[in-house]
Amino acid sequence: MSNRERILELSLTLMNEEGAAAGTTTRIVGELGISPGNLYYHFGNREEIVRVLFDELDKELRAVLVEDVGPPISPARFAAFYLRSFDLAWRYRFFFGGLLGLLRRDDVLAARYRALQDWGIGELERIAGQLVKDGNMTRPGGRGGLRSVALNTWLIWMNWIRFLQISGKRAIEHEDMADGASQLFDILAPYLDPAFERSARRALARDLPR
Amino acid sequence: MSNRERILELSLTLMNEEGAAAGTTTRIVGELGISPGNLYYHFGNREEIVRVLFDELDKELRAVLVEDVGPPISPARFAAFYLRSFDLAWRYRFFFGGLLGLLRRDDVLAARYRALQDWGIGELERIAGQLVKDGNMTRPGGRGGLRSVALNTWLIWMNWIRFLQISGKRAIEHEDMADGASQLFDILAPYLDPAFERSARRALARDLPR
DNA sequence: GATGAATTAGAGCAAATACTCTAATTAGAT
């Protein structure tokens, strides 16, 4: 494995386990036994490391939202989509806890993130709309309608891991993601057709293992 | 105003406007035109400043959750409760964006926050239970029931401001809190009695000015 | 107005951090 890859991998591990602030250049080069010059040969600056990691997350999330949920949306596919999205969040969990700080220090990253967010919420709205079209969901009547449900979905998804990290009685594990998916499901559940809901919930419980 | 109060006030302002990391001791003493020795006379260390601010938030939130929502819960009181909780979050908004970082650096604060969170979610569950008892809400049928609704309420409340900060196209304003209350309301809305919902939503729209 | 306590000033330290610069080494193609 090249030093570049080792830097990325260690950065991700460090930041996942101890927070985004733990990915200092001194620590990275220290643990890797390489020189700072080496790190700065591969990356122009510290921010660039985070950007590369974010781009991976970005790419994967777009894939999840597009590939997994084509019409018509079956309960099984829908459950798989939820679980896969939480698995993704788990692997890049450093991002969620320290997001605001990261964006404040890096305008380029901030712009990229916001583009992803706008697209993501729009896509969630589209998916909910598809469920309505399929006859598996009643259109939410609240002020915001589908948009509001999509936004709440995004908010819970974005913050489930952070909630666990903040609550932090114990080390957070991949298994906790199934609870997150279930929690997220309760946002949509009141609008779902009972049969679809039952079926999706069963799939959600069955498919949770990694 | 005493220097102690000036330190607290400036810390809150700085951290609210530029993030928790902006409240450095050097900057505080610089802008206040006082000496570091002075600051450390009033506060044992940097963490203590944040703790004092958190204690204020803690105290106020407990007051909001207890005082505003006594049985039976009228739509108007319920709307006022939502708006007041967001007003509170607004005034201490630094806390929400940088929470994880703050808790990681200060175990004492972490313990206090977790106690507040446990109590808060429990209280939200109690309030939802009261709405059910009053006949204004049907009991949620999802896996988590009332608990799940309470948790989602907490999550949206905790993260609405952070969402705005992260989205950050423009400076976030107190008026945005009304949107947050409305967004939060959509979590509970599907379970509410239509008459209660209409009435509460009207109150929510009417009472939004500061 | 003298005395002791509360408050403030300010120089300065120790540690951490992002980053630079030059020189050395390695790898790959010819």
Added chain:
DNA sequence: ATCTAATTAGAGTATTTGCTCTAATTCATC
């Protein structure tokens, strides 16, 4: 084997940050 480009080492810099320590000053009270 040699030449060139890619990679790495490592010493060193500039800045920031939280905090300490002592001396000076203000304040309240008798």
